[in-house]
Amino acid sequence: MTATLIPSAATADRPAHRDGNVLRWLAAYTSSMIGDNVYYIALSWAAVQAGTPSQAGLVLSVSAVPRAVLLLGGGVVADRFGPRRVVIGSDTVRCAAVLAVAALLFTTRPGLWPLALLALVFGTVDAVFLPAVGALPPRITGKTQLARVQGMRGLAIRAANVIGAPLGGLAVALGGAASAFAAAGLLIAVSVPLLVSVRMRDLPADPAPVRMRDLPAEDPAPACVRDLPDEDTASGAAGGRSAWQDLKDGLRHIRAHRVLAPLMLVIALGDLGFVGPLNVGLTLLADERGWGAAGMGWVLAGFGTGAGLAALLLTVRGRLPHAGRVAGCAIVAGCMAIAALARVPALTAAVGVAVLVGLLAGLSGVLCGALLQTLTEPAYLGRVTAVSSLVSLGLTPLSMPLCAAAIGAWGTGPVFAVSAAVCGLGGVVALAVPGLRQAELPT
Numbered sequence: 001m002t003a004t005l006i007p008s009a010a011t012a013d014r015p016a017h018r019d020g021n022v023l024r025w026l027a028a029y030t031s032s033m034i035g036d037n038v039y040y041i042a043l044s045w046a047a048v049q050a051g052t053p054s055q056a057g058l059v060l061s062v063s064a065v066p067r068a069v070l071l072l073g074g075g076v077v078a079d080r081f082g083p084r085r086v087v088i089g090s091d092t093v094r095c096a097a098v099l100a101v102a103a104l105l106f107t108t109r110p111g112l113w114p115l116a117l118l119a120l121v122f123g124t125v126d127a128v129f130l131p132a133v134g135a136l137p138p139r140i141t142g143k144t145q146l147a148r149v150q151g152m153r154g155l156a157i158r159a160a161n162v163i164g165a166p167l168g169g170l171a172v173a174l175g176g177a178a179s180a181f182a183a184a185g186l187l188i189a190v191s192v193p194l195l196v197s198v199r200m201r202d203l204p205a206d207p208a209p210v211r212m213r214d215l216p217a218e219d220p221a222p223a224c225v226r227d228l229p230d231e232d233t234a235s236g237a238a239g240g241r242s243a244w245q246d247l248k249d250g251l252r253h254i255r256a257h258r259v260l261a262p263l264m265l266v267i268a269l270g271d272l273g274f275v276g277p278l279n280v281g282l283t284l285l286a287d288e289r290g291w292g293a294a295g296m297g298w299v300l301a302g303f304g305t306g307a308g309l310a311a312l313l314l315t316v317r318g319r320l321p322h323a324g325r326v327a328g329c330a331i332v333a334g335c336m337a338i339a340a341l342a343r344v345p346a347l348t349a350a351v352g353v354a355v356l357v358g359l360l361a362g363l364s365g366v367l368c369g370a371l372l373q374t375l376t377e378p379a380y381l382g383r384v385t386a387v388s389s390l391v392s393l394g395l396t397p398l399s400m401p402l403c404a405a406a407i408g409a410w411g412t413g414p415v416f417a418v419s420a421a422v423c424g425l426g427g428v429v430a431l432a433v434p435g436l437r438q439a440e441l442p443t
Contacts, residue, residue: 016145016152017315021199025140028194029133030156032091035187037164038171039098039122042180043115045172046105051112059116063123067393070127075386076246078132083139083382086132088195090125095188097121102181130393134385138373139200143442147370148318154311154366158304250383258435259324259375260384266426266436267368267388270331271396273423274361276403277338277416278303284404285342285412295347302351306358307365314366324439327367328430334360335424342416364427371439 016022047056078086101118104110137149171180241249254260286296320326337357344350376384406415430436 014142014145015318016141016148019141019145022141022145022149022152024194025136025198026152026156028091028191028198029153030160031187031194032191033157033160034164034167035094035098035184035191037160038168038180038187039184041165041168041172042177042184043119045180046177047112047115049177050109050115055112059112059119062116062119063126064397066120066123067126067130068390070124071130071390071393072247072383072386073243074128075131075250075383076243077128078135078382078385079246079250079379080243082200083132083135084195084198084200086128086382087136088192090129090132091188091191091195093125094122094129095185095192097125098181098188099185102178102185105176105178105181130389131382131386134369134373134389135381138378138381140198141201143374145318146373147314147320147323147366147441150366150370150373151311151314151316154362155308155315158308158311161304247383250380251387253377253380254384254387257375259439260372262429262433262436263368263372263375264387264391266327266331266430268391268396269426269429270361270364270368270423271392272399273335273419273421273426274338275396276399277341277419278357280400280404281342281407281412281416281419284407285416288412289345289347289350291347291350295350298347298351299341299354302354303358303361306355306360307362308358309355310359310362310366313363314370319441319443320367321440323367323371323441324430324436327364327371328427328437330360330364330367331427331430332424334364335420335427338423339417339420342412367441370441374442375439 044056044060047059050056051059097118101114104114137146137153141149167183168180171183175182254264282296282299286292286299289295291299314320334357337353337360341350341353341357344353372384372388373381403415403419406418
């Protein structure tokens with residue numbers, strides 16, 4: 001597949017929210033994410049109907065294993081073959097797999113095995129899809145627009161969450177799991193032609209990317225770092241290096257970088273302190289306070305509103321000065337809000353605190369993502385994104401059972417306080433490391 005190219009200068013200064021190329025990518029991404037949400041509703045319903053609760057839980061967890069195990073390798077694939085090609089291939093495979101299961105459910109009652117196989121396929125494809133998605137924005141717009149694109153992506157995720165779950169529920173109500181799977185497959189299918197129409201930036205070839213250890217230590221984003229070639233001449237695929245060597249090069253790139261290495265630590269600490277309380281912890285807190293499922297829904301809506309406002313802020317402004325310092329301060333303030341969430345007795349106050357948590361977490365998340373994309377050498381974007389995704393999607397879910405067990409032993413207040421301290425430690429790292437504290441987004 002030959003990528004359609006546009007000169008770098010043609011997109012460097014064009015605002016992303018007015019760039020048709022970026023908007024086509026955003027439409028494709030949104031459609032794919034809505035399809036994902038519908039797919040998870042369909043899978044959950046079909047698994048519960050076909051087996052016992054424990055069997056359904058096993059089916060729903062099947063995708064996590066290949067995603068975590070193969071994610072780093074997926075970053076190598078994205079860098080070798082180009083993110084656009086990998087995203088198109090991933091969505092094509094996911095669409096075909098979902099529609100195949102939908103057709104099977106329309107005609108027979110096959111039990112759990114096709115659902116488990118589908119979850120396995122999704123987890124495997126996610127391992128290459130996630131790094132490619134993270135590596136694609138710098139190839140379709142200029143570096144000065146990446147913070148705005150991160151904000152637009154955040155809005156797309158919020159929209160997909162709001163639209164996808166009710167749409168999946170409606171499809172199940174009207175035609176069962178088979179109809180929901182068909183709807184998910186069609187939504188994912190919409191993304192493929194849109195992605196095919198997305199044009200890539202015309203970047204000069206670079207068969208031997210400069211490594212960070214060969215660059216001056218005082219320059220976190222040196223001008224001499226060269227861009228990737230077009231997807232059809234990607235250096236990793238044509239340079240004769242093994243996939244293992246490519247992976248080690250990517251890890252060395254992170255370790256040697258004076259901003260990326262501490263940034264990965266900040267992301268890991270922030271997610272470890274955030275995932276448990278805002279998932280399992282919130283459910284137990286709502287039960288303890290007597291808020292019920294409706295109350296928990298209002299708190300989650302407050303969080304989503306705050307995160308959406310943060311994404312909208314970056315979408316409109318496009319850039320915030322002192323990005324590293326602002327991200328660190330937002331994490332520290334956000335950890336205080338997380339601790340306060342377990343202390344407020346009234347539901348209305350909890351919703352207000354949740355809005356603040358979402359706003360601060362969303363702001364720090366968008367800024368960290370934009371810094372990661374702007375400071376990473378283009379040749380390593382897939383692998384760097386894979387590492388950050390592994391931290392967020394592969395390791396932090398392990399904190400959820402630990403959080404639940406700790407709350408059972410010591411209560412919500414102490415566990416939320418400890419989780420907030422872990423999250424706040426990420427903010428301290430961001431403010432204490434000079435390279436990260438002084439990091440700026442391109443102007």
